[in-house]
Each structure stands twice: as C-alpha cells, then as structure tokens.
Amino acid sequence: MDERSLRKLQALSNPHVEEQLLRFIKLCRPAKATVLDESKKDVEYVRKLALSTGEEKPLKLKGHTIHFDGPNDLARDTGSTKVLTPPGMRLSKGINTIGREEGLQEMMGLLDGTMAGKEMLVKFYSLGPPGRFSLCALQITDSAYVAHSEDLLYRQGYAQFKKLGGGGGFFTFLHSAGELDERKATKNVTKRRIYIDVVDGKVYSVNNQYAGNSVGLKKLALRLAIYKANYEDWLSEHMLLMGIHPPGKDRVTYFSGAYPSACGKTSTAMIPGQSIVGDDIAYLHVDETGSCRAVNIEQGIFGIIQDVNPVDDPLIYAALTSPRELIFSNILISEGVPYWLGMGRNDIPEKGVNFSGEWFKGKKDKDGVEIPYAHGNARYTMRLSELENVDPKYNDPEGVVVQGVFYGGRDSDTNVPIAEALSWEHGVYMGATLESETTTAIIGKTGVRRSDPMANKDFVVVPLSTYFTNHYRFGKRLTHMPKVYATNYFLKDEGKYTNMKVDKKVWVLWAEGRVNGEYKALKTPIGYLPLHRDLRNLFKAVFNKDYTKAEYEQQFSVRVDKYLEKIARMEEAFRAEPEMPGEFWEFLNWQKAELQALKAKTGKSVLTPDYFS
Ligand code: SPV
Numbered sequence: 001m002d003e004r005s006l007r008k009l010q011a012l013s014n015p016h017v018e019e020q021l022l023r024f025i026k027l028c029r030p031a032k033a034t035v036l037d038e039s040k041k042d043v044e045y046v047r048k049l050a051l052s053t054g055e056e057k058p059l060k061l062k063g064h065t066i067h068f069d070g071p072n073d074l075a076r077d078t079g080s081t082k083v084l085t086p087p088g089m090r091l092s093k094g095i096n097t098i099g100r101e102e103g104l105q106e107m108m109g110l111l112d113g114t115m116a117g118k119e120m121l122v123k124f125y126s127l128g129p130p131g132r133f134s135l136c137a138l139q140i141t142d143s144a145y146v147a148h149s150e151d152l153l154y155r156q157g158y159a160q161f162k163k164l165g166g167g168g169g170f171f172t173f174l175h176s177a178g179e180l181d182e183r184k185a186t187k188n189v190t191k192r193r194i195y196i197d198v199v200d201g202k203v204y205s206v207n208n209q210y211a212g213n214s215v216g217l218k219k220l221a222l223r224l225a226i227y228k229a230n231y232e233d234w235l236s237e238h239m240l241l242m243g244i245h246p247p248g249k250d251r252v253t254y255f256s257g258a259y260p261s262a263c264g265k266t267s268t269a270m271i272p273g274q275s276i277v278g279d280d281i282a283y284l285h286v287d288e289t290g291s292c293r294a295v296n297i298e299q300g301i302f303g304i305i306q307d308v309n310p311v312d313d314p315l316i317y318a319a320l321t322s323p324r325e326l327i328f329s330n331i332l333i334s335e336g337v338p339y340w341l342g343m344g345r346n347d348i349p350e351k352g353v354n355f356s357g358e359w360f361k362g363k364k365d366k367d368g369v370e371i372p373y374a375h376g377n378a379r380y381t382m383r384l385s386e387l388e389n390v391d392p393k394y395n396d397p398e399g400v401v402v403q404g405v406f407y408g409g410r411d412s413d414t415n416v417p418i419a420e421a422l423s424w425e426h427g428v429y430m431g432a433t434l435e436s437e438t439t440t441a442i443i444g445k446t447g448v449r450r451s452d453p454m455a456n457k458d459f460v461v462v463p464l465s466t467y468f469t470n471h472y473r474f475g476k477r478l479t480h481m482p483k484v485y486a487t488n489y490f491l492k493d494e495g496k497y498t499n500m501k502v503d504k505k506v507w508v509l510w511a512e513g514r515v516n517g518e519y520k521a522l523k524t525p526i527g528y529l530p531l532h533r534d535l536r537n538l539f540k541a542v543f544n545k546d547y548t549k550a551e552y553e554q555q556f557s558v559r560v561d562k563y564l565e566k567i568a569r570m571e572e573a574f575r576a577e578p579e580m581p582g583e584f585w586e587f588l589n590w591q592k593a594e595l596q597a598l599k600a601k602t603g604k605s606v607l608t609p610d611y612f613s
Pocket residue numbers: 075076211212213218219260261262280302441
C-alpha cells in the first residue's frame with residue numbers, strides 16, 4: 001500500500017475498516033492495495049485502470065467502452081449464490097443456503113491468494129443519496145471493471161464513512177474475478193461462488209465478473225438490506241421509482257414498481273413524458289407524517305440493451321449512441337462500433353468480437369447451437385444524469401413520497417393489464433403471488449413460469465413469511481396509503497400479445513388518475529378494473545388511437561378459471577411455508593370463494609368487465 005492510500009485509510013480512523021482490510025489483504029495477497037476516495041483523481045484512476053488492465057476496451061465514440069464477461073458468466077448465477085446460515089437459522093424452500101462455517105471455510109479457500117499479481121481496489125460508497133435513509137458500503141475488489149461500474153452506478157461515500165466516527169455500521173463486499181484468461185474474462189467459472197453473510201453484513205463473491213454476481217452494491221447489497229430492513233421496519237425492494245406526469249395537468253405523482261428482471265422495469269421508468277428516479281432498487285420508509293418515502297439506492301442504470309431502439313426507447317437509444325461515459329457489455333463490436341439485438345439496424349456486420357470471442361455469422365457453440373451476435377442479457381452501464389428525463393428529486397436525500405405501487409410479471413394467460421388492489425392487504429397479496437416466466441437475466445431455461453414474490457424472490461434472505469409480514473406491518477404504520485396495482489404487459493390471446501409495448505403508458509396514467517381520485521372503476525374479486533370509457537379517452541389523448549370495446553374485453557375480461565388455477569398454485573407454493581401471515585390466507589380464501597361463486601352462478605370461465613358494472 002502506498003503512502004497516499006495509507007493516509008486515506010488513516011483519515012477515516014475506522015478500526016473496523018482497517019481490521020477487515022488487513023485481514024483480506026492477508027487472505028487474497030494482492031500485489032498492491034489502493035485505497036480510493038471520492039476525488040475526481042481517484043475516480044479517473046479507476047476508469048483508466050479498467051482500460052489498462054484490458055477488462056474494458058475503448059470504442060469509437062468518446063467515453064464508450066466494452067467489457068466482456070466470459071461465455072459462461074453472462075447472467076446472475078442463482079445456483080451458486082447462497083446465504084450462509086448459522087445454526088438455527090431457517091429460510092424458505094427455494095432459497096439457497098449453506099451452513100455458515102462450511103461456507104466460510106470453502107470461501108476462504110477460494111479467496112486464498114486469489115489476487116496474486118493483481119491490484120486490490122478499496123472503495124467507499126453510499127447506498128442512496130447520503131442522508132437519513134442511506135447506508136455505507138465498503139467494496140474491495142480486484143476488478144477495475146467492477147469498481148468502474150460502481151462509480152457510474154453508485155454515489156461516492158468516503159465522506160459518509162468519515163461520519164461513521166469509527167463505527168462498524170456498514171456493509172462489506174469482497175470480490176475477486178479470480179484468474180483471468182487472455183481476454184481478461186474469469187477463467188474458473190465452475191468455482192464461481194457468491195456467499196452472503198447476513199449476520200455479519202458481508203458478501204463474498206469470487207470467480208465471476210457479470211455485474212449481477214460481482215458488483216457488491218447491486219443485488220448483493222439488496223440481500224443484506226432486506227435482512228436489515230426486516231428488523232428495522234422498512235422495506236428494501238427490487239423496485240423502480242418514477243414520477244408520473246399526466247398530460248395537461250400540473251402535477252407529478254410518484255410510483256414505485258417491482259418487476260422481475262427483464263420484464264419491463266426500466267422501460268416503465270422510462271415511459272416517454274414521465275421522469276425516472278431509479279430503475280432497480282429502492283429503500284422505502286414510513287416517514288413522520290405516515291407517508292411512504294423512497295430513495296433510489298443507485299445513481300445509474302445497468303440496463304438490458306436488447307430492444308433498445310429509436311422507436312421503443314428513444315431516450316436511452318440517444319444516450320447510447322452519443323459520446324458520454326458508458327460501459328457496454330456482451331454485445332457485438334465491429335471496428336469500434338457496438339451492435340446489439342433489436343437495435344433497429346439492418347446493417348449488422350457478419351463478423352466482429354462478442355462474448356464468445358471472435359464471432360462470425362453462423363458460428364456455433366459446443367452444442368452446435370448458433371451463437372447470436374449479441375447476448376440477450378447484454379447490458380449498458382451509465383449514470384442516470386445522462387438522461388434528460390431524470391427526475392429533479394433523484395438525488396434528494398429525502399427521496400420521494402410514493403403514492404402508488406406496481407407489481408408486474410411476465411404472465412401470458414391470467415392477469416389483466418392493470419388492476420387496482422382492493423386494500424393494502426390485497427396489494428401485498430398481489431406482490432406475494434407475483435409469477436413470471438423466466439428470462440435471460442438468470443442462468444437457466446427461459447419461459448418457465450415461476451413464483452417470484454415482489455419480484456424479489458432471488459434476493460430475500462429471510463423466510464418469505466417474515467418478509468410478507470414486514471410488508472403488512474409496513475402498511476399498518478402508513479397513514480397515507482399508496483394504492484397498489486398489478487400490471488401485466490405480457491398477456492397473450494391465441495399466442496399473440498394483446499397489447500403494444502407502448503400501451504403501458506395508458507395503464508400508468510390510469511393508475512395515476514385513480515390515485516388522484518379521477519376515475520371510477522369496476523369492483524371485482526381480482527381488484528378494481530378500469531372502465532372502457534376512461535381507457536378509450538386515454539388512448540385517444542396519448543396515442544390518438546381508437547381503443548375498441550373488443551380490445552377492452554379481450555384484455556380486461558376476468559379469466560376466472562385461470563385465476564383459480566393461479567390460486568391453486570399459490571396454495572401449493574405457500575402451504576408448506578411456516579408462519580405465513582393470516583392476512584395472506586384470508587385474502588386468498590376470500591378471492592377463491594368469490595371466484596368460485598361467480599363460476600357457479602354464471603357457468604362461465606371468463607367474465608367480461610361489463611358483468612361487474
Ligand atoms: C436484474 O437482473 O434484476 C438486474 C441486473 O437488475 S443484475 O445486476 O444482474 O441483477
């Protein structure tokens with residue numbers, strides 16, 4: 001460690017930081033350790049280091065770089081991500097665990113000497129705008145790409161660490177990309193491990209680079225924060241935050257929204273005419289007035305690049321095609337120009353470099369499957385401030401007051417495009433019973449329906465019943481209750497989507513209007529549904545489109561049988577879960593009885609909205 005690093009470390013006067021650092025240096029044995037503060041000079045140092053180590057390569061446009069994760073390290077590895085459980089700790093079925101002692105021992109073995117010949121970077125961040133809702137995070141990594149990504153995605157926190165006054169109230173993330181191949185991608189992905197030590201506020205991550213596995217402040221911190229929030233009566237959620245601006249009205253209403261990965265979270269936050277506060281992770285608190293107040297813990301976007309094109313995502317497309325600091329990952333590069341799936345160009349080159357190395361059209365993987373020119377989970381990393389639709393409050397330490405919450409999954413056959421919860425308890429039920437078809441954002445088969453409560457299942461490190469109880473409890477402390485909505489952008493009829501991607505603008509504007517007392521709605525057992533009249537007016541005003549009664553009926557009919565099937569799946573999923581909150585079963589049983597009664601009375605498996613008017 002050089003003199004400057006030592007001085008920065010000493011200036012913190014934090015024995016917890018010093019003790020951990022010393023321990024991890026001894027363990028990982030880097031060639032050198034560099035402590036970085038929030039000065040421009042240090043931020044610049046990391047950016048340049050990522051280029052000089054070769055983890056990133058410059059592209060034609062100024063500030064643009066490309067990073068490749070190895071061919072088998074392109075998404076979150078939920079299988080190798082485990083919670084370290086001390087004796088007596090119980091988690092829900094489906095949450096991966098490993099005994100704490102055993103896991104730590106394995107991890108220490110994997111980290112032993114893992115930074116040999118490399119530089120250890122020591123970085124300090126703030127999760128959230130520094131203030132009463134933010135948390136401090138220490139990141140130690142041997143990957144300049146990881147540190148660079150964090151400099152784009154998170155707020156610097158060296159000054160916040162000073163404010164800890166020597167205290168140990170911070171999370172620690174230790175990461176090593178492990179041995180790298182000649183392309184600077186992790187070599188030993190079979191030894192990829194991500195172990196979460198909730199009781200100690202630490203996460204260890206080794207032999208990986210894909211940001212969902214490596215970047216401590218993203219999903220690794222989300223897990224630690226869920227654990228902490230649970231004991232402190234707040235919520236740590238996989239949620240966007242956005243301002244909704246109804247056309248012609250002088251007001252903004254803030255919403256949060258939970259969607260599983262690759263199911264429309266970023267595109268909801270980026271709906272034209274609205275403003276983005278955040279697109280991935282939010283902390284929600286009940287404030288002194290009984291309102292729900294939320295901050296975006298990030299200041300950037302690690303977004304899916306597939307289908308970002310001038311029609312569907314004009315603002316992001318414009319940002320990605322002009323000079324600014326950003327990192328592309330796992331797309332095709334040809335002569336310094338990036339190409340990705342669904343970008344709307346018809347001049348994609350027939351060769352270049354992609355996640356598989358040198359790529360040419362027709363190249364096959366070891367199983368004989370043709371390798372696409374870019375990966376479905378390829379991403380871009382940039383600061384939110386690069387976007388013209390960034391909300392003025394995105395950096396406000398007091399956050400925004402949330403008046404509405406969306407829960408949305410990839411559901412081809414059951415949920416209507418939007419329904420409003422009958423109560424907070426129904427809203428929690430909507431979140432808890434969220435299901436979604438799998439995508440390329442996690443390793444494994446795509447298109448399989450899975451239960452994904454609050455779109456947070458991969459990250460919940462307390463029993464699901466405890467997590468749900470915390471949501472009910474949160475609601476009881478609120479005096480200004482947000483309204484809750486279930487959305488579904490993926491409903492199909494005879495194999496075809498019933499909606500255009502852009503239609504979500506109408507759903508969110510309807511929800512915003514409801515929050516402000518503007519629209520009447522139909523009360524049904526699945527929630528309040530919009531009236532055709534109101535949607536027709538919105539479609540006309542927003543898209544100058546005639547929204548027919550037939551479209552409305554196709555989209556908003558209550559699929560009674562499908563809902564009953566869903567309820568049966570939920571009963572099955574949660575029956576074995578000990579200590580499920582009573583509110584959950586109460587609502588489920590009520591909805592089931594209502595739907596069964598409707599079915600018995602009408603003999604129909606699908607009821608048009610008019611039935612409820
Ligand atoms: C997601 O998959 O939900 C993401 C990207 O936001 S990752 O960093 O992989 O979690």
